[in-house]
Amino acid sequence: xxxxxxxxxxxxxxxxxxxxxxxxxxxxxxxxxxxxxxxxxxxxxxxxxxxxxxxxxxxxxxxxxxxxxxxxxxxxxxxxxxxxxxxxxxxxxxxxxxxxxxxxxxxxxxxxxxxxxxxxxxxxxxxxxxxxxxxxxxxxxxxxxxxxxxxxxxxxxxxxxxxxxxxxxxxxxxxxxxxxxxxxxxxxxxxxxxxxxxxxxxxxxxxxxxxxxxxxxxxxxxxxxxxxxxxxxxxxxxxxxxxxxxxxxxxxxxxxxxxxxxxxxxxxxxxxxxxxxxxxxxxxxxxxxxxxxxxxxxxxxxxxxxxxxxxxxxxxx
Numbered sequence: 001x002x003x004x005x006x007x008x009x010x011x012x013x014x015x016x017x018x019x020x021x022x023x024x025x026x027x028x029x030x031x032x033x034x035x036x037x038x039x040x041x042x043x044x045x046x047x048x049x050x051x052x053x054x055x056x057x058x059x060x061x062x063x064x065x066x067x068x069x070x071x072x073x074x075x076x077x078x079x080x081x082x083x084x085x086x087x088x089x090x091x092x093x094x095x096x097x098x099x100x101x102x103x104x105x106x107x108x109x110x111x112x113x114x115x116x117x118x119x120x121x122x123x124x125x126x127x128x129x130x131x132x133x134x135x136x137x138x139x140x141x142x143x144x145x146x147x148x149x150x151x152x153x154x155x156x157x158x159x160x161x162x163x164x165x166x167x168x169x170x171x172x173x174x175x176x177x178x179x180x181x182x183x184x185x186x187x188x189x190x191x192x193x194x195x196x197x198x199x200x201x202x203x204x205x206x207x208x209x210x211x212x213x214x215x216x217x218x219x220x221x222x223x224x225x226x227x228x229x230x231x232x233x234x235x236x237x238x239x240x241x242x243x244x245x246x247x248x249x250x251x252x253x254x255x256x257x258x259x260x261x262x263x264x265x266x267x268x269x270x271x272x273x274x275x276x277x278x279x280x281x282x283x284x285x286x287x288x289x290x291x292x293x294x295x296x297x298x299x300x301x302x303x304x305x306x307x308x309x310x311x312x313x314x315x316x317x
Contacts, residue, residue, distance in 0.1 A: 013155065019174035022088040025158070029171045030082055032075065038166035041071065071166060078167045082160045085114050085131065089175040090138055094308070096273075097184040100142040101151050103177050107137045116162045121153060145181040148269070148312045152178045182312045185277055186270035191260040254279070254286045254297065269311050276311070280304040290314055 017029055034042060045068055052060035090104035107117065113133040118126035120141055131137050143153050159170035220242065231242040256275050261268040272288065279286045280299070287297040288307045293314070295307055 013172055014174075017172055017174070019176040021176050022086065023173045023175065024086045025082055025084065025171050025173075027083070029173075030079060030169055031171065032079055032167055032169040035161060035165060035168050038071070038074075041067075041166055045071070070164075074164045074166045077163050078160060078169045080112075081114055081162045082117070082158070082169045082171065084111055085109060085117065085158070087119075087156075087158065087173055087175060089177045092177070092179045094180040094182060094312075095145050096182045097145055097148055099145055101145045101153075101179045101181065102140045102142045103153055103179065104138055104140055105156070105175065107131045107139070109133055109135055114160070117158065117160055119156060119158045121155075122157055126157065126159070145179075148181050148183045148266075149316050150178045150313075151181050180309065180312050182308045183266065183269040183273040185274040186267065187274050188271040189261075190275060191257050191268075191272065192255065254284070255289055256286055257289045258291060259289070265315065269314060273308065273311050276304060276307045 023029075045064060048060060048064040048067070051057070052064055086108040088106045088108070090106045092101065092103045095101045105119065107114075107119075107129070109131045111133065113135075114131040116128055117131060118128045119139070120126035121143060127139055127141060129137055129139055141153075141156075143151065145151055155172045155174050157170060157172060159168055161168050220240070234240070234242045256272055256279075258268055258272065261271060263271075276286075276288065280301075280303075283299055285297045285299040288295045288310060290310060293310050295303070295310060
């Protein structure tokens with residue numbers, strides 16, 4: 001029953017307040033009700049009015065009507081503090097699973113100032129800020145990236161209790177924002193496969209950089225290095241934690257292959273993500289092979305982003 005009511009509420013909200021990258025808060029988008037303090041204030045006014053009627057006290061009448069007028073004026077000012085505010089999506093950077101995704105939101109005023117505007121995604125605490133008259137303010141709102149793919153934060157709550165806190169004016173806005181979430185990098189064995197045109201007996205191959213083909217010597221251990229390459233004999237002799245270093249042979253394409261790994265889908269993608277980052281940092285050309293997706297050997301920031309995107313969206317409908 002509750003799930004059905006929530007579904008009806010979302011459909012009604014989407015029909016009344018359609019998503020857009022830029023939204024201006026107008027009358028049909030703003031709702032206003034008394035807060036708990038405002039409700040208590042209203043009850044007190046009723047009791048004061050009953051006492052004034054019972055005792056026929058003119059001072060009690062005057063005080064009751066004065067406070068009642070203050071409540072009415074507060075309604076207008078609370079509404080005005082939110083009306084006319086413009087919100088727009090200002091983008092954000094991709095993150096990995098487990099990190100906090102930061103969405104930038106821009107608030108603009110085309111006339112008067114807006115005081116103590118609170119916005120965020122409940123039940124998390126709302127962020128409060130002021131928007132100067134004819135000014136622009138940017139803020140960052142974060143959400144935990146729990147799974148890979150597109151992260152869409154959904155409806156953003158914007159509210160104001162200014163000036164007296166007796167009423168709350170609020171609105172729900174959907175700025176149609178989305179950030180890409182990459183798999184969580186996980187160190188593991190290097191998932192290699194031969195390229196289509198690779199020749200295992202190729203002659204004239206030469207070392208071109210860090211890789212797995214030709215032993216080059218020992219180097220200091222770095223986080224993310226495979227434990228299989230640890231040189232335990234050197235460690236037992238007190239020489240510290242060293243790793244066997246290899247070099248890739250020129251003429252062979254280094255393919256990171258999904259099928260060469262064991263485990264479930266998310267584990268494989270996490271390990272591929274780790275090696276994409278490692279080889280990109282070393283500036284070593286590599287290729288990526290996923291079921292139905294192949295990205296040929298390349299190097300550079302564009303290739304890195306293309307591979308991470310393919311990993312993030314693998315299996316997405």
